[in-house]
Amino acid sequence: MADDTLLDIKGLVIEATSYPPGEPPKNVTLVHGVDVNLKRGRVLGLIGESGAGKSTIGLSAMSFGRGGVRLTGGTIHLNGREIRLADAKTLRSLRGREVTYVSQSAIASFNPAKQIMEQVIETSLSHGLMQKPEAEARARMLFKKLGLPNPDTIGSRYPHQVSGGQLQRCMTAMALCPKPDLVIFDEPTTALDVTTQIDVLAAIKEAIRDTQVAALYITHDLAVVAQVADEIMVLRHGRMVELGDTGQIIKSPREDYTKALVSVRGIEHTEKPPAAPILQVQNVTARYRGTNFDVLKNVSVDLPPGQTLAVVGESGSGKSTLARAITGLLPPTSGRMTFNGRTLSPDLAGRTKDDLREIQMIYQMADTAMNPRQTVGTIIGRPLEFYFGLKGAERDKRVQDLLDHIEMGKGFADRYPAELSGGQKQRVCIARALAANPKLIICDEVTSALDPLVADGILKLLLNLQAEANVAYLFITHDLATVRAISDKIAVMYKGAVVRYGQKSDVLEPPYDDYTDLLLSSVPEMEVGWLEKVIAHRKMESAGN
Amino acid sequence: MHPVLKLVVQRVALGLLLLLVISVVIFLGVEALPGDTAQAILGQSATPQALANLRAEMGLDQPALTRYLHWLGGILTGDLGAALTNKADIAKSISSKLGNTLFLAGSAAVIAVPLAILLGILAARYAGRWPDKVISAVTLTTISLPEFVAAYFVIFFLTQVFPIFQPVSLVLPGMGFWEKLHAIALPVIVLVMVVLAHMMRMTRAAILNVMQSAYIETAELKGLSPMQVVWRHAFPNAIAPVVAVVMLNLAYLVVGVVVVEVVFSYNALGKYLVDHVTKRDLPVVQAVGLIFAAVYIFLNMAADIIGILSNPRLRHPK
Structure with missing residues (x-):
């Protein structure tokens, strides 16, 4: 030795x-x-x-x-x-x-x-x-x-x-x-x-x-x-x-x-052209009960059917709060939201069953988003019963249909969540959202807890499903590589406000605002010496100012 | 105002409000009891005229609200009224007996609380191994013995087999501190046996719960000894639940020791209450009930306040 x-x-x-x-x-x-x-x-x-x-x-x-x-x-x-x-x-x-x-x-x-x-x-x-x-x-x-x-x-x-x-x-x-x-x-x-x-x-x-x-x-x-x-x-x-x-x-x-x-994150996604929106969020401001500052400040975004709006930002920037406002969990203090031509009630109690059905959610932690004591078949079958009244063999057939869609095949309907891998669990959550036949799915950091290769698989699946079912995604993430891979439009959030918003190609093209520049230049690149370059660049810039 | 001070003030205000509510409940409870105080005093053969006179004299013919406010006003000025049976001033009778109660409870607490926490820490340190099992077995045995059985065991061993103590805890005015302590040694031993297990188990459970935290792994990876890990890193984070249980047990030591007082003929509040319940002396029952409630509320309030103060997030806001 x-x-x-x-x-x-x-x-x-x-x-x-x-x-x-x-x-x-x-x-x-x-x-x-x-x-x-x-x-x-x-x-x-x-x-x-x-x-x-x-x-x-x-x-x-x-x-x-x-x-x-x-x-x-x-x-x-x-x-x-x-x-x-x-x-x-x-x-x-x-x-x-x-x-x-x-x-x-x-x-x-x-x-x-x-x-x-x-x-x-x-x-x-x-x-x-x-x-x-x-x-x-x-x-x-x-x-x-x-x-x-x-x-x-x-x-x-x-x-x-x-x-x-x-x-x-x-x-x-x-x-x-x-x-x-x-x-x-x-x-x-x-x-x-x-x-x-x-x-x-x-x-x-x-x-x-x-x-x-x-x-x-x-x-x-x-x-x-x-x-x-x-x-x-x-x-x-x-x-x-x-x-x-x-x-x-x-x-x-x-x-x-x-x-x-x-070579992970090699997904190519061509941006779809602007179109009339299915979801419109107009000047929405919101705060949590008992607090005295706004967690959402005058937020306005649009999302056309069958497209993806990526909402990017750091923790605490208000990304998930925006999702809570759209789903009705946090009624805004001002502003309005329309969906598919009708006005959405600010709070959950005022929404119709169709409102609920057409906007679905997928969460970051698939683990905690499923009841561990229910089988996959029960979990996916529940929205089928609740929204469409499907029962028995008819329901089971549709469950298997959905499992095929998420590339999981036979034998999974009888399993419990604990018997699935992380990626499989997230797929089941996707199937559950799809079961409601939604027009919009809000994806809250759905790939953040997954390994890169598994996350890639999930993103590809989401893109395929979008092409088939023409469902729109509001995709919340802090990961810019994911944003590039999946979005058509991008909203950059910072401290509760949208600081940059538009088509993907516009948002990711210079000139940038200061925050977007900081965000984009901070994403590590697979290159030896990248860190020194960025740090030296920033020192030079701050010295020049 | 500092947020901690605000929380503490809120908690104290809540405690006072609770005490007021309880005074109403006690008053209504006693009010709802069947029987007539005047009748009880004068006996079955009393004439209606004599009963009416006595009622008027005692204010029993007034509406309940008036009597409640009168009672409450008296309490606030330190006047708890007079006992029906012997016309003695209740406040005076209680103050000497309350002193005895607190002396016994305090002596038991001074031994039981540190001992329980120490045993709890040891049990947590050796969780699942023989010291843990021995500590749990012994304390669970002592808590499982009814108090009077434990009391007679202790009396048998420490007055008959080894004649060290007196079987009757006679405390007289003019006795020195050590003399008094010697006199109450036996009830103290019994009370320690009764309250030990509960506090020990809670300390153990609270520490083991904290031991799951990531910062305990950090401490282990720093090369600290297991006892250092428990004492320096786990225990400070387990204080709040331990204090809550300690306070419950202290409250029990004050208000729940009637059996022990009777067995050892110790002249304190519990015995006084029991004596007057049998005589239907309702003003005494009301007054003692209120004092017991106040002790419970005060100790639990203290537990909450200590819990608030032990939380660094509240003590040092961002």
Whole structure:
């Protein structure tokens, strides 16, 4: 073993016990003999879809199995000593000192009852690495390096008092404070808005470079990892697919699976010409009860039949609130909405059964949008009974029809949601919306929780269904690649107002307004060095102003 | 106004309103009882004239609303009226007995609350392993014993087998603090046995609930010891539900210990209430009922306020 090897994992096997409904518990193997070799100061990207085992492998560098996961085979050498079978005391001495961890959700990972500083320096103190003043000084230095506002005082705040992006940087400071040899970054920017992600990503990259720490960078987003990693390992179903330099993986992937990952979002969609609208939203303003500020400000959009209006924006921009106003869940305080030539009642109680039937919704979390105790057949059959009074064999036939439409075939009607994959669940939700024979489907971040390849499949399905049934989509998303793939019209929302609106080709063409420019330029591109280019460009621009 | 202060003021106002409502309920409840106070005092052979005179004298011929307002006004000025049976001033009788009640309840609480929380933390730390099982088994056994059975066990062991204490908890004015404490040792032991399990189980459950959070995994990945994880990261987030149950048990220690008081002949509020219920002395029943209600409301209000104060989101708004 060479001297500069920090982490050396050989033939790692990881198992867990699964509890399928109605069957005895069984052992499942999550990781089948993976090797990882990481030298000091290097950054290895672990990439793959959910279930690829990337987080599980990452945490094995601390010999930690999350939620009953067991590291059952192979060897893990950290700093030259084997840790897979090490006792609890040895593990405690290395966790938080030699290896630290940055999780996907800093908001969940910070203790809400304690000040940020106390948590950031906790490891340095409990491992006896530093005295309190020294640790606090280091924390403040890191806060500053990570570009946090008010680095001298932010430590005295509580986690809920800072934004998600800031807290994610605080967590990076927490990981770097005890001067570890290795940091595991587990999807550190996935939960952030795209404009926030770029800042956090740049801060993490700079901190890694300045502190000379080695890192395992786990993500499902190849464009993101290409900005940070020296090498990339592609994982699938707990096996390594490909390992190579970042440039090689991006430019000339060898394996088919990697090629598919690189070329994801290759959907071509030609914009349809403007036409008379089926949905008109005019000057709609809305606020939540008991609050005194408008969450929707004078919003006006149109949507022609059989077309897609993409509503883009960051979290909190009012995208989902617009959907709630259109569906009648949040009656607007002013403005009017018309649908198919008739005026829509502002609140749900005033809508006719046809209003309800013709506007359907699909949600982000297909999991929670279905009753786990109903079969797929019951779930899809319910709108058929409710709107059309279909019963018995007639209903079952139509259910099978819809299942064929969503490319799921026979045998699925009797299954429960828990027996379906994430993509299949979302397909069932689509079928349920289609069952009502709607003219408009509101899709609220329907692909956000899905892996890229699965999401692609869902988008293709939606486009095919639109061509067949001439249904219009109001497509809410924060993902600009999705917008390009599916929309005919685009509305960009910011702080409750529509800041840019029009045909796709117009909206995505310069000149941009400031916000749209920021949004578009923040989307990571699959190109080594993209991050530096954008950051340098922005610095130049702000210097020029 | 700071949002926390506003919440606390709201909560206190709600507590006072609740107390007022309860005073109405108690008054109406006593009013609805069958029987006639004058008749009860004078007996079956009283003449109608004597009954009417007594009613007039006691104000019983006034409408209910007038009598309620009169009673309420009296309470606000510290006048709880006189007992029917011996004409004694109720406020005076109660104040000495309330002191005894609070002394017993307080002594039991000082032992039971920290012990229950400590055992709960230990049980959570070793969840599913033998310390957890032993703690649960012992505390559940003691809570399952009826109080009087537990009391007689304790009396048998600690006065007969090991004659350390007296079987009767006689507390007299002029006794020193330690003397008094020695006198009430047995009821304190019994009360601790009774209230321990509930608080311990709640502490354990609240901590285990918090232990599912992502920040507990963060703490584990920092290399903290399991006890540090529980004490520094889990417990501060489990305070609100624990305090709620602690307060319920404190309330029980004040108002629910009649059986224990009777077994040990301890001269306190519960015994006083029972004595006067048997004598149909309604003004005393009303007054003690209201005091018990006030204790319940006050302790639960305190639990809510502590819960509010323990929430950093409310304490430090954005």
